[in-house]
Amino acid sequence: MNAPDLRDLSSFPLRLLGRLLALFLLFSGIASCGGGGGSSGPPAVSSNQMVVSLLSTQWNIPTVSVTLCIPGTTTCQTVDNILLDTGSVGLRISHAALSLGLPPVSDGGSEVDECYQFSSGSVFGPVVSADVVLGGEPAVTVDVQVSNASLTPPSSCGTASSVTSGGVNGILGIGYPFTQYDGGLYYLCSSSGCPSQPSCSTTQGSTGTFPCQVANPVFSFPSDNNGILLSLPSLSSEGAPAPVYGTLTFGLNTQSDNSLSGLTIYGISASNSCGSNDSFIEASFTGGASGSCGFLDSGSNGLFFGTGTFKSGSETFTVCNTYWYCPSSSPAPISLTLTGANNTTGTFSLSVIDENNIVNSPNIAWNDLAGPYSASNDSTFDAGLPFFFGRTVAVGYQTESQNPFWAF
16 A cells, blocks of 8 residues: 655644645555454544544544534534645535535625635635534534535635545544634635635734634634644554544643643744744754754654665665655664754654565554655654654643643
């Protein structure tokens, strides 16, 4: 199986494109037997939790089920296989997966369409209003983008893609800690088309609302709204077959099941040396350039670092099968050090497996899958889903009483 990587390619909001485009590169299905270490059944969850399930057809793809309802009604649809993404903002559903007639969002009588724009493409589609239900939390009314690659986007948007392929029906972005809004490009469209340039303001209006903004639903919860915890099981270097389950917990220190006790907090600052209003923190890793930066992203299905030919001590990492590292010895060790804005530092021993050794494996969960971050960037470490296995990772949202942070 030549699995495509789902890495993020650049800073928010551009990172999502790498995963979206890679999802179009369908690869052979994974057998449903063999291996060891998979879960016997989904865990029991509380009202502020959701079951996370890894897709059985691709490597390291965490998904959840999301229920959408016509606002104020009990007319609802549950959409399965939504990619759980701590590296983006907002709920995006493929039009092909959505049969519910959700009302379009309008401003001044014109339909609002969004372009979520990336370095080499974009996701375009109408914005609709929905009551969104996550787990047992109360329904919250938020704007949702319905991705539709068949629509013709405005010229300023670029080429349209879709958020779905290979079994993924959408993306739930709940990780960006600074704001609940996604900062996309919004257009006021009519039956004759959309203007060439964005025409709907994403700034707060006189009513105190944002007429054009897709949002992270968690921020709108009446409680349990100050962050999330993602817990995934430990794996051996042999990986694990389907099914593999974890839990997503809403809220931090608001209930007995979301305590931060035992976790180390790594502060996030928009003004740190990594620059930009993003969730990067300072990082160093063996073989990486000085002044490196890192981020944690459940939507990336591997560890991504280096430029394709990478040295770490005596180990040489080269790319095989287009996407993945094949180190000279497998698994090969690599050390990652992260430093938060609060000067907390932690060092983590990771490993990288030779992708040639697992290409025919039936397993779907791996804690040592890795590939290059980009052809020209040797100073960024994308700690994707392999980093999450065996850990509980928290994202603390910025609130009036809380500065943003990672914790694990």
